[in-house]
Amino acid sequence: MRLFDLIPTQYRIAAVGLLLVMLAAGSAALAWTVQGWRYGQQLERQARLHADTLNELSQASAALQRTEQGKRFALVQRLQNKDQTHHKELTDEQTKQARLRDRLATADLQLSVVLAATDATSGCSVLSTTATGRVVHGTTRAQLDPAHAQRIIGITDAGDQGMIALRACQAYAKEVSTPK
Template sequence: MRLFDLIPAQFRIAAMGLVLVFLAAGSAALAWTAQGWRYGQQLERQARLHADTLTEISLAGAALQRNEQDKRLALERRLRDKDEIHHQELTDEQTKQARLRDRLATADLRLSVVLATTDASGSCSMPTTTATGRVVHGPTRAQLDPAHAQRIIGITDAGDQGLIALRACQAYAKEVSTPK
């Protein structure tokens, strides 16, 4: 006896329809599951590619940032070296000016200026009278008062410091503005 014969005649068509519905639903569920696996694999592959792309972008950004930071550090190092050089120049100039002021104050050194000649007879640099203690023949000179000499040295000191500061500013502007 077969299983199909056990089903009453009026329900055999419904049973066959029910079996066909179960087969169709089972195959649809199986196809749905297989499609889900395939779709999941595609999503996983896309997610992996996206993550790899983001990793490459972040590595490129980090390399660019490191490169810019290295440039900035190199610029800071060059500026620091230039600043030390200009500071040393300024210190040396101040030391020279202080020595010069000390020599002027102790009368070890005297400043003098050339006097204008009003002699219409000629431009002979030989003095008409002999001066004691002087062997060099040249234009007539007058020695400056030590107080005036100190003021002149102070003015030249301020000028020298200004020139050194100007050179430092120009070097800084040139260093910052030129790409390396």
């Protein structure tokens, strides 16, 4: 006799049912575990791909930022060079103007203007002398008063400084507006 025959019939059916339920539950638990492993591997692969993508994006962003910083640094250097050039022009022009004013103040230099041909015959009492050592052919000149000459030099000095400042502004605007 077998052990199975010793179990009463109603318990046999319950035992077979219990065995089938345990077999079904075991296979479901095994399937659940295998699916968890597969999904875990897929999630791990996706997380790795996501991390790699983020790393590539951050590297590309850093490279772009370095490039832009390099461009900005180059622009700043060019602007500083141009600023130094324009500052040198301005100081040179101011030095020239100061020397010219000094020469006018010491009567080392005198300014004169050319008179129109009709003014010479109109009986004007302006002296038309020329500096010694010069020969002026055909034009009549009148010497300016040193105070008036100083004012004229001051006006031309302001104009020269304005032109230098305008060139500096134009160079700055051109440098900033043109992409390189």
